[in-house]
Amino acid sequence: MADKLKITLIKSTIGAIPKHRATVEALGLKKLHKTVEMPDNAAVRGMIAQVKHLVKVEEI
Structure with missing residues (x-):
């Protein structure tokens, strides 16, 4: 496992459940x-x- 994760929001949460x-x-x-x-x-x-369907994750 990496020390840190870079997490990016790639899809809007407008239609997501609370x-x-x-x-x-x-x-x-x-x-x-x-x-x-x-x-x-x-x-x-x-x-x-x-x-996971809303974010992109990279190990750094």
């Missing part, structure tokens, strides 16, 4: 095509798995 919307915001993503760096741990991986 739980997914909250997860995207908890990841620190507010606008389309914005990127955040998060530590690579089980909690972050779980959040990414929940909204």
